Amino acid sequence: MGARLPEPQGQQREVVYLRAQGHCVALGVAGSGKTVMAVRRAHYLATAPGFGGPTLLVTFNGALTTYLRSIVDDHPNITVEQYHVLARRLLVEQFGVKLRICDNQTRDKLIALALDDVHSRGHYKRAASSKPVSFYSDEFDWLIGNAITDFDAYINGKIERVGRGRGPHLRVADRQLVCDVYRRYQQIRRSRGFDQDWPGISNELRRAVSLSPNPAIYRHVIIDEGQDFSPDMIRSLASIVSSKGSVTFFGDYAQQIYGSRMSWKSLGLKIGGGKVVKFDRNYRNTRPIAHFAKFISETPLFSEGIDLVEPKDPPINGPEPVLVRARSADDQVAQAARFANNLARDRRTRLANQRVVVLIRDKTAEEDLVGLLDHPRTIRLHKGMSKWDERPGIFYGPHSEARGLEFDAVIVPFCDDSGLPTPSSVDAFGLEEARIRQARELYVAVTRARTDLVLIHSSKLTRFLPDERSGLYFRIDP
Numbered sequence: 001m002g003a004r005l006p007e008p009q010g011q012q013r014e015v016v017y018l019r020a021q022g023h024c025v026a027l028g029v030a031g032s033g034k035t036v037m038a039v040r041r042a043h044y045l046a047t048a049p050g051f052g053g054p055t056l057l058v059t060f061n062g063a064l065t066t067y068l069r070s071i072v073d074d075h076p077n078i079t080v081e082q083y084h085v086l087a088r089r090l091l092v093e094q095f096g097v098k099l100r101i102c103d104n105q106t107r108d109k110l111i112a113l114a115l116d117d118v119h120s121r122g123h124y125k126r127a128a129s130s131k132p133v134s135f136y137s138d139e140f141d142w143l144i145g146n147a148i149t150d151f152d153a154y155i156n157g158k159i160e161r162v163g164r165g166r167g168p169h170l171r172v173a174d175r176q177l178v179c180d181v182y183r184r185y186q187q188i189r190r191s192r193g194f195d196q197d198w199p200g201i202s203n204e205l206r207r208a209v210s211l212s213p214n215p216a217i218y219r220h221v222i223i224d225e226g227q228d229f230s231p232d233m234i235r236s237l238a239s240i241v242s243s244k245g246s247v248t249f250f251g252d253y254a255q256q257i258y259g260s261r262m263s264w265k266s267l268g269l270k271i272g273g274g275k276v277v278k279f280d281r282n283y284r285n286t287r288p289i290a291h292f293a294k295f296i297s298e299t300p301l302f303s304e305g306i307d308l309v310e311p312k313d314p315p316i317n318g319p320e321p322v323l324v325r326a327r328s329a330d331d332q333v334a335q336a337a338r339f340a341n342n343l344a345r346d347r348r349t350r351l352a353n354q355r356v357v358v359l360i361r362d363k364t365a366e367e368d369l370v371g372l373l374d375h376p377r378t379i380r381l382h383k384g385m386s387k388w389d390e391r392p393g394i395f396y397g398p399h400s401e402a403r404g405l406e407f408d409a410v411i412v413p414f415c416d417d418s419g420l421p422t423p424s425s426v427d428a429f430g431l432e433e434a435r436i437r438q439a440r441e442l443y444v445a446v447t448r449a450r451t452d453l454v455l456i457h458s459s460k461l462t463r464f465l466p467d468e469r470s471g472l473y474f475r476i477d478p
């Protein structure tokens with residue numbers, strides 16, 4: 001199998017060749033081999049004599065799914081799929097349920113309409129009434145992701161709402177408002193002919209499974225980047241596994257950016273003997289990059305309420321991360337392009353054989369960047385990537401699409417304190433939660449780098465990165 005996949009070592013072996021019945025969890029630091037071992041385990045469970053059988057390898061992120069497909073050997077027993085695509089396919093093919101699903105942009109528009117409707121009734125003058133659509137969308141995702149149907153328990157605070165930091169939680173009247181907007185949104189959505197939205201698809205899958213006399217579709221399910229899945233998604237996956245089969249969950253809560261943090265218990269996985277295997281060795285990053293990432297993970301509240309694995313020092317040394325102070329926002333893009341063009345070449349041979357990524361949030365800046373890249377191969381990272389490109393080149397795209405991936409060099413412009421967390425994130429999640437999410441986004445970005453890491457800012461550096469006294473990087477001023 002996968003000649004390019006490394007041999008499992010230490011704790012990795014424990015998980016790859018673990019018993020093939022029941023639920024198992026492997027939590028690991030960034031770069032600890034979760035993805036490659038998920039692939040190895042898929043192969044083992046699909047082909048092992050006696051208990052091998054149809055095996056699903058599933059993840060949340062589109063680009064990662066494409067990458068996984070590129071490293072899994074073709075085998076009739078192995079399916080690699082992105083969760084939402086899988087859920088819709090199973091609903092149609094296995095359970096005969098065909099749904100018209102509302103895309104996320106339309107969903108936001110319909111939530112805005114529902115909010116206007118509820119406001120126009122004028123009953124509420126609550127803090128939440130001034131919140132943006134993204135706040136409601138996130139709150140709905142949490143309700144759906146935890147399959148909460150008892151709104152009274154939510155309104156009265158009997159259900160613990162994790163994932164909104166420690167700040168003041170919503171008051172009863174605000175939660176009542178959320179539920180009213182939610183119900184109105186559902187009415188409007190149905191009136192427009194949509195049966196469901198994407199976050200709700202796990203609820204549909206579980207419903208279909210509960211009505212089916214024979215719901216076991218896979219013998220084994222392996223979940224990669226499990227921290228991104230809602231409890232309901234995980235339960236839906238556990239429900240399509242045969243009673244003789246297994247669920248293996250690979251995850252890293254330090255990388256959980258989106259959705260709500262889950263309490264470990266709420267996942268609904270029954271782990272035999274309570275055993276969670278921990279991967280603490282980072283095989284990807286050099287020591288200076290791992291130290292830099294560790295600083296970010298020590299941001300206040302970063303690890304609160306999550307199961308964080310303490311990383312061991314990686315053995316490999318390398319260049320220090322570089323912090324560049326640019327002259328302006330435009331200059332940040334120019335510097336990002338300059339570093340990308342340079343780092344795409346091997347230091348010694350100058351051959352253009354490196355894989356570099358520029359992680360950029362803003363669409364306009366992205367267009368400006370592309371105009372400045374001087375490389376025959378520039379590739380945009382996006383959800384719908386159908387083919388994984390293994391060759392050297394300069395990749396660019398949003399932070400969210402780099403999850404699970406790795407590059408020789410990572411370049412992150414716009415590390416200014418004034419812009420992070422973004423005002424829209426603060427509006428949606430509140431300052432504390434927005435800060436936690438921001439720190440995690442930077443942590444994920446930094447840990448994508450094998451050898452080189454460049455961070456750029458033009459005003460005061462973001463508080464989530466180490467300051468100059470830390471000695472954790474090399475500074476370049478214009």
Ligand SMILES: Nc1ncnc2c1ncn2[C@@H]1O[C@H](COP(=O)(O)OP(=O)(O)OP(=O)(O)O)[C@@H](O)[C@H]1O
Binds near residue numbers: 028029034405406
């Ligand atoms: N046992 C091993 N020996 C050598 N290299 C390894 C080993 N395990 C993993 N690696 C390498 O380490 C790198 C990181 O592996 P992988 O992407 O699977 O980590 P991960 O835990 O999924 O990371 P992340 O969660 O940060 O995306 C890869 O280049 C992989 O080939």
